[in-house]
Amino acid sequence: MVKIEDEDSVLKNEHSAMNAITIDCVIFGFDKGSLEVLLVQHGEGISKGKWGLPGGWILKKESTDDAAHRLLNELTGLDNIYLEQLKAFGDPDRFPLRRVITIGYYALVKREDYNIKAGFTASDAKWYKINSIPDLIYDHNEILAYSIKQLQNRVRQAPIGFNLLPEKFTLLQLMHLYEEVLGIEMDKSNFRRKILHMKLLVALDEKQQDVSHRAAKLFKFDPEIYTKLTEKGFNFEF
Amino acid sequence: MVKIEDEDSVLKNEHSAMNAITIDCVIFGFDKGSLEVLLVQHGEGISKGKWGLPGGWILKKESTDDAAHRLLNELTGLDNIYLEQLKAFGDPDRFPLRRVITIGYYALVKREDYNIKAGFTASDAKWYKINSIPDLIYDHNEILAYSIKQLQNRVRQAPIGFNLLPEKFTLLQLMHLYEEVLGIEMDKSNFRRKILHMKLLVALDEKQQDVSHRAAKLFKFDPEIYTKLTEKGFNFEF
């Protein structure tokens, strides 16, 4: 079971893992027009009941990236999650018991894929909307704030936003995602023109189901053009 | 005296500092139209004679940012250097003796300010042009490559490039800096229009001295607009 770096695991895990460095992970999801993050609750110790970012220790034989992937998998059961390192957070007083530096990561998951792993209950892990985040343990509010800025930057430079959407999506869903992440309003018509002009999307022969208005065309993204744009970046200046 | 993380200091410094984490720093300079980095030479141990990035240990009571500033100051004598963290490099085999994770930083210095510190000789530290970097110790070539990419990104989003130039500079010097960092050619006329249009620069009542052609007007940047643009970013899409 994944733990957030807590007072107990500090004492228990020293022998089997790197003992001055942890991983903390901001997991983003997008649901009903809202950007959310997955937080976990401390079970024991002095921070009992408080929420924080999921995290844990780095094993002696694994890279930090591997450690982050492993922790994510233990929590969500998902492989192949989009994951990027943020940076290291190294304030000497960030962790109360002793000096621990943490490496921040952020992940983008499709909410349709997400299922809480056995070992976790609804009271252990919960999605929080980005604008109603509680007071978190240690420096986790700072890490979260940094991750949001980073997401806003990255989303305008590479087509990573798709990792938050279902395989098939409508143009307006995509636009709402950008509006929510960037905190701005966009023009429907101009957005359509711009995004279609990039040739990144493939129109499907399918329409939305079960909506109480005109059904919109569904799109997916072209994986070939996606990798091309991810490598050389793109300019999404809204 | 600054050390790059070497086999000796691993053994000597364990008691006084964080022993599984180091700092490595890419120091960029701009001289005669070329982008350069400052490398230091290993004095002892199995990597004797090889070049690497300057780096060192993090003291128990200092933040990672403070550690990077301290190491830079010990090496160059400079305070107030422009410094940004890159990310943590955490491959389990990156350091040969045992598991050490390093936090990469990059710094931008004005070559006019730079003076090698007492304790260093010319054979200890040397500027290398970006396109003739030797084979470096550990994963330092990887860290350097990453820092160049990061510099290219940042330079197009915030006016940080000025940290590499003297206080007073001509528009063409600035343009050549961008050309060198981004590895592209630019149009003089279009560059002038674009950069002046941003209102970031202040024209001085001074001209270049001692040039064998028409002397160019000197500029400095407006610190107020500079901070504004640094906060909200700018778009330098060349």
Add this chain to the structure above:
DNA sequence: TCAAAAGTGTTATGATTACACCCATGA
């Protein structure tokens, strides 16, 4: 007087913005 760099001006093209408008569909 010539080379070298400083500095200005012009035009075509394309992207961006701010709209207004029509369409399809379930309640």
Add this chain to the structure above:
DNA sequence: TCATGGGTGTAATCATAACACTTTTGA
């Protein structure tokens, strides 16, 4: 039939790219 979102069209404005041109100055 009306509310809701889906989808199209257009004109004004602005940024960019490519280019030719003039000016200044030391050697």
